[in-house]
Amino acid sequence: MNTSAFSPDTALAPGNISLIGVPTDIGAGMLGARMGPEALRVAGLAQALTQLGLDVKDCGNLHGPANPWLQAVNGFRHLPQVVQWNQLLHEALYCELQARRLPIMLGGDHCLAIGSISAVARHCRDQGKKLRVLWFDAHADFNTATLTPSGNIHGMPVACLCGHGPQELIQIGGHVPALQPKQIRQIGIRSVDAGEKRLVHDMGIEVFDMRYIDEMGMRHAMELALALVDANTHLHVSLDVDFLDPAIAPGVGTTVRGGPTYREAQLCMEMIADTGRLASLDVVELNPALDVGNQTAELAVDLIESLFGKSTLMRSSAAKR
Template identity: 80%
Template sequence: MNRKVSLIGAPTDIGAGARGASMGPEALRVANIQSMLEAHGLEVADRGNLSGPANPWLPPVDGYRHLKEVVAWNRAVHEAMYAELALGRLPILLGGDHCLGLGSISAVARHCREAGKKLRVLWLDAHADFNTSVLTPSGNIHGMPVACLCGHGPQELIEIGGTVPAISPKVVRQIGIRSVDPGEKRFVHEMGLEVFDMRYIDEMGMRHTMELALATLDEKTHLHVSFDVDFLDPDIAPGVGTTVPGGPTYREAQLCMEMIADTGRLASLDVMELNPALDIRNKTAELAVDLIESLFGKSTLMRA
């Protein structure tokens, strides 16, 4: 794993249905994400926060809320993530709402194309985020980034990575899904997205789920993890705007992160949708940092 890490704050809730995710980057810093990473021998550069348009909090237009502002933020994220990858560093995007996964993953995909690498994206989330303007009940673009990455969305968004589609659905593994809109469900099936929903995890266990999600990784694979904090059960992670009961437990989440770490392939990370306004004494941010520590090699015992 790359030992040079860059933190990039994206303080916006532009694509969300609740205010507050804009405070997520600072909450993660307050929870000592930088010192935790440094304690594991990583060289950490905090690049500070990106800037972009304020949230105008307007109703949807033609099925999209705040499209112009979402485009601006995603362009900023794309350029920042791409610049860190070009420097040979491991970027961690501190969100911000999950619409920013579009800018982040399109930058990773661009880097992989230029470096001749394969891409695997693990989308840890309660939601499939595969809506379109036709399917969405809300117009909130944080429900659309995976669809946009796969080429289904407004021209201004799907072209951000320079290639349309930015990725194939085949590179994505979605884990922890338990809330999908009816039309979105059909679209996920049509596109062949690989989804390990909570029923699958209940029946087969997190270990088997992660073995499949991580299968066929090799030294030419760039592994990107897009971690939406609402992936976790809200009993342990209340600080998100779109809680869905029945998510992974603390131990299931730890196993997920530890198995990712075991691959040694993690090369970029998003930490999204943390909403301190809905949290209890920064509990969710501290849990997120604890899980990120496992992603970077924390384990109970020495393991080969």
């Protein structure tokens, strides 16, 4: 097995991958993301990772409450059900980290990052590791009950992880806040509500929006996003498929034009692989009901392969600089 491009922190066993399906759209404003895990499986995710020499264990799907499709209550839609799903995910993902495996959470909508990242943060506290979260998304996901126009909690996970949200969600993982703003980098942002924009700015989150990427280039943005990642860093990637331009990734419920191209997205994944520090991954918001021939799921699998070291040619260390 070639682990040169994949050698995460020493608390994990290089090459051991666990897939965790979380089939719910409980936090979204449109039905369909619950089918995301199966679409990724149909697109051959496990087989693709196995062909890279990785030991892949599919843990199957978690089982939580159905989506009742109700209106918001006190600024939140489906809060009790969102809490249940995230608690289940937190425990499942933390268990895989304890077993020294690299978990890939197959969503499901992006509210699930509350459960996955709180588990990763808990693991980092246990191991004395630094945490860096790369948040690839068209949206900042820093809404609150007073700011949200919809009450959909998939627009709130970063706020909740940073301690701004209902007590039931912010305390998952046993530490409030689960995440410090300085630990997260947001990449590809291009749709942010006005009040949300002020809060993101006030919190000091480092954001590489599409204007920045257009002006400075994706390579420069990623170099800054990965700055100071070292051997003591647990690198977590939270990949919302709407990060991509809808021209190449139509299978999402919240498309925003003007996203990264295929090559820009591949560059992001390849630069992460070059660090050798990837230690956990979310893949969320894939909605097969809106896809065309499963092409968005296949693209997601393609990008995940690049995260784990697949490249066109072997490149020397000098060539990577």
